[in-house]
Every structure is written in C-alpha cells, then in structure tokens.
Amino acid sequence: MSNSTKLVPTPGQTVGPFYGYALPYDKDRELLAPGSPGSIRLQGTVYDGAGHAIPDAILEIWQPDSEGNIVHRTGSLVRDGYTFTGFGRSAVGNSGVYTFTTVNPGPTEPGAAAFISVAIFARGLMNRLFTRIYLPENEEALANDPLLSSLDPERRRTLIARRDADGGLTWDIRLQGEGETVFLDFEGTGTGGAAK
C-alpha cells in the first residue's frame, strides 16, 4: 500500500438530537456487571459553554483491561456478562450525567500512564471529539506522559479523573469556556475543525 494515493476522509456530521433510540443498547455502559469484583463506577457530567449540563450527549470509552492488555474480543453489543471487551457507550441523562461500570485500566507498557480513550458526540457538536481520561494515582507516570507533559498545568488537569471515596472515578467534560477539556487531533493537519 506504500505507493497508494491517500484518500480524503469523509466528513463527520453532528449526531443530532435523535440518536436516542438507535445508539444506546442493553448494558451498553456495563463493561463489567455492576458489583462484580474489581468493578468501579466511572461517571461525570457534560457541560456547555454556559456551564449548563447538557442532556443530549453520548460518550464512548475504549480501554485496556486492568492488566493493561488490549483485548480483541467481540461481544460489546450483546454482552455475555463475563467477557470484558474494553468498549462501552453511555448517553447522558437529563442532568447531563453519564455512567460506566468498568475496571481501572492498566498501563499498556511498563511505567506508562494508564488512560481510557474517549469519543464524545452531542447535538450541536459538529463532529466527534476525542480525549483521554487518566487515572490520578501514578504521579511519576503522569509526569512522563508525552501528552500530559505537552500541556500547561491548567489544561492538563482536565484530563485527569478524580478518585471517589468508593473507589470510582469522576471526570467531567467541558465542551467550551472556563476549564475547557483538552480535545485531541490525531491527524496533525489542523483540518480537524479547530476554532476559527
């Protein structure tokens, strides 16, 4: 494929207001059965530029297992209750809150900072946004992380979850304005729709 011409990607479009009967599915947010050993709750709120929680966003997470293995197992849409597939989807409720039951991701390489990959879709959001949720604990790994160390401290904070008293994680998304979440461009061409 080395000599093939690069094709231009198809543009994205907003997920719109009516995904609610199409994208959610049974146990979509349960990467593990709630209450099973090692399971944690991951939750947060999606806010707009006015600081209001928005009721029409949907999140996807994709993560390694607790050992840091990237699993390649089918069964995310029809969960058997035992297989960890690493993928989950959660539409926010009327109060803008999403919830997942999952595990703490392990580092995929020794010493690496562990994180969960996230894609966000919303009515009013023209294209999906990518970001990451880092676990808060391993300070040294966080300090050495290539992405985090390329950010100033104020912005870096937006990517690190809070550890809850019950062992769960809380991580909010701010689409715009003060404390705006860092969103990622993996293409490096600047055509991903940066603010104009």
Next chain:
Amino acid sequence: MPEDVNLATYNADALTEDLSDAVPATPAAAPAEKPRVETQQDLSAEIKALGDAYARALKDGAAPETQPRLDFPPYRSSLLRHPTKSLHHADPETIELYSPAFGHQDVHALESDLTIQHNGEPQGERIIVAGRVLDGDGRPVAGQLVEIWQANSSGRYIHKRDQHPAPLDPNFTGVGRCITGPDGSYRFTTIKPGAYPWKNHLNAWRPAHIHFSLFGTEFTQRIVTQMYFPGDQLFPLDPIYQSIVDQDARDRLVATYDHDLTQPEWALGYNWDIILTGSKRTWTENEALGAEGDDHE
C-alpha cells in the same frame, strides 16, 4: 459564554418537548426584548458570508477544509458546544491504535433490512444503500460495525422528542446495523427518509438523510456522519450540511444513484463509500490479510 447567544434558539434544535429540567430558564428579571424571528433569508446570508470568506481564503492559498467547522454559528446549537481552543495534537498511543471488535455475535444479519422489522411493509420508497468502508490508504475496513438511523418516509423519527406532526409508521423503526464484509462492504435495505422541519430558524428543514456511525481498525478513525441523497434542493439552505464549507468535501456525503444496484420491481439503489482517516499503526501481516473481527473469538 458569548453574550449574544439566544438560548431559545440554542435549545430548540429539535422539535423538542420541554427541556426545562435540563435548561435553567432565562432570569425573569431581565425583560429582554423578544428576539426577532430569524428567517431562512437571515441564515442563508450568514452561510453565504462564511462561504465567500472561505472561497477568498482558498484563493489566497489556504488548504482546503475537509471536515465540518466545529464553530459554525448558523447552526445555533453549536454556539455553546464547540471548543474555543484548538484541538491539541497528539500521537495516538497503544489503545487508540486499536478498535473494539464486533462480530456476528453482536449483530444479526437481518438487522441490515429496516423493512422487515415489523409485521407489515413500511410506507414509502424502498431503497438499497450500499458501499464500502475504506481507510485513508484505501484498505477495506473488514468485519467492523456500521450503525444507521433515520426518519421514516414522512420525515418523522420514533423518538419522544420528535414533535413533527407527520405520521409515525407502525411498520418502521428506522434503525439498522451490519458488519462489513472482507472487502469493507456494507448493504442496507430501507425506506427513503423524508425531509423534516427543525427549529434552528423559521421554516428550517433538514435535507433527507441517513445517520451513519462507523468504526475503523483504530479508535482514532471513529466517525458519526450523515448520508444525503443526490440533487436535494435543501442543500444550500441547511446549516448542518453547509458547516462543511468546502464543496468537494460536502459532496462526499452525497450518495450516488446506482442503477446497477437497483433491483427490478423492488428497490432503487444508492451507492455511498465512506473513507476513514489513515491508519497510524504498523500492521502485522495477519492484520493486513484481514484477520480482524470475528476471528479473534
């Protein structure tokens, strides 16, 4: 927050039910003058100004834009929902270089036919929508999930927030899924969706479209988009379609009528190929041969 955001318009994208539990009312103390109703003319003028500015930029040597603008004011709901900071460049790492795997355990073959989900035939024009999912290097995306959803033939969604006074169709839900073949191919049988009104501005109508959700071989290729039908007169009027300011890029969302796909005395055929971004991973030989998806299970 931008001062001039008209919250009534911002929140009224769909023909919605009351969202008052989610959206605080505007302070009663502010006797704000009633905002003037925005017409299609107003919106078209805004869209044209942005298009003209883009044309000038192109002429001055700017690179063509290939994606929608996140900040596109004519789509009022985007005003408070677009990041104001540039997206931060990152090299995808580990998990991001792989994708969730879906297989025939996840999706039944019959889910690709949206016309057989009920006891009777849905109303409207039966169509076949088929094409291929490729990555930016032209490689087929095999064994991956494609999800679609759409309005029925009269432009109505089965969604509690859709208040368009057009008939629901008891024989049409408007949701389908399939897993791509080894060559990246997908195929749906459905009904041509109708155009529908929304509340972005007075007399705003969305061109007929099917929502598509796609996964690649890497999570960074994830995309949700909309497929349109050729020759729609609503294209120039629609802020969502026009948020892609480049004509060539916009055209990539429009299917092609394909008479070879059309089935005699049965259904009209539309072809639409979807290109994801290029792969960032060094592929093993097995992967290059298409060993993704079901084979892992």
